Amino acid sequence: MRHRILAFLVLALGAVAHAQGGFVDGLYQTGRWHDGPTPGAVGVDVRASGGGTHVTVERRLTPSKVLIYARDNANTRFAFDARHEPPCGPGLLILGGRSIAGSSYGSDSQSCSTHLELDAADAARAATFFGTARQDRRPIGETARARFATDRTVYAVGDPIEVRVDLENPGAPVRFRRGGRQRGPRDDQFDFEVRRDGVLLPKIEAWNFGGMSTFRPLGPDAPFTVRTPLAPWADLASPGRYEVRCRYETELVPADGEPYADDARGRVWDRAFEGVVRFEIR
Structure with a gap:
């Protein structure tokens, strides 16, 4: 007792x-x-x-x-x-x-x-x-990589300029999230810091309201390219030599299974790819 x-x-x-x-x-x-x-x-x-x-x-x-x-x-x-x-x-x-x-x-x-x-x-x-x-999260898609580019190196004033990101993954296949931030004036999975003749240009302020998204395969036999116009981020109306620091943000998930299923909430990895493009406007 x-x-x-x-x-x-x-x-x-x-x-x-x-x-x-x-x-x-x-x-x-x-x-x-x-x-x-x-x-x-x-x-x-x-x-x-x-x-x-x-x-x-x-x-x-x-x-x-x-x-x-x-x-x-x-x-x-x-x-x-x-x-x-x-x-x-x-x-x-x-x-x-x-x-x-x-x-x-x-x-x-x-x-x-x-x-x-x-x-x-x-x-x-x-x-x-x-x-x-x-x-807890653990790394996914560590071999995934990206290259940023423009279609040309020289443009005339007023020409539309697009930046593309070429995504590839030579390792184990994964999927990446495409979309989710494009309901607005631009696709905010991208971000750009634009300099003209070495001078940093003011970034145009904008907001997104989410948007539809999907998961795309990314593996040795499944590269993917995403394009976006550059004008929504900075004023490109003046001639000069431009240097653009580029960033593309996404989420990587395994190639199999349902993303965000109850037992898979930790099976996601935030990933940001970065690079630089240069071109001239005459």
């Missing part, structure tokens, strides 16, 4: 050590924000945006699925996605004495989703607590 009491005390003390504002570790749904301590509210250590230091806790959630996966190649930023039954609302993760407010939430016809951004340490703790894998 004495041993049972001691075991109970150990468990109870452990629960207190991991409690935050009287709430034990877990995922919660929240209500109003407050500027200070408030009954029924918990202090928040990490939040995406907005004011307030404390938030009202409404109910504890029981997720049906939790995904935790890296958002960068260095495995320092992680997404936490949890599915649960309605009603839907903002979320709060209390874990190891820390409280982290959700960055967003959503719903479909059958369930709700709660999204948070975690650092590597919190992601590891959350993976252990919810019994799921922390999906």
Whole structure:
């Protein structure tokens, strides 16, 4: 009997050590924000945006699925996605004495989703607590390479000028993401720094609103070329010698499997190809 009491005390003390504002570790749904301590509210250590230091806790959630996966190649930023039954609302993760407010939430016809951004340490703790894998990224498509070029080296004033990137991969086949940033005045998978006669030209400001994307094969027998006009990035109306530093950003995924499937969220690698083109406008 004495041993049972001691075991109970150990468990109870452990629960207190991991409690935050009287709430034990877990995922919660929240209500109003407050500027200070408030009954029924918990202090928040990490939040995406907005004011307030404390938030009202409404109910504890029981997720049906939790995904935790890296958002960068260095495995320092992680997404936490949890599915649960309605009603839907903002979320709060209390874990190891820390409280982290959700960055967003959503719903479909059958369930709700709660999204948070975690650092590597919190992601590891959350993976252990919810019994799921922390999906880290590992290099993909290391042999992929690119060459930037223009069709000509000399243009007349007013001629359209396109820059192309020739992608190739002599190693194991992969797929790369084409699109996703072209809903706007230009394709923002590209970026350019333009100099005329050694002087850096102002970059034209523009925004994109996403866009449709697909994954294209890239392997020994599957090169790929992407073109874009240069004019949306800089004023090319004057004669001179131009040097353009080029960049093309994409994501690489394995040649097989469904990109972004629940068990493959970590099987992606951000890749940026860089190069320089030179031409003259007369």
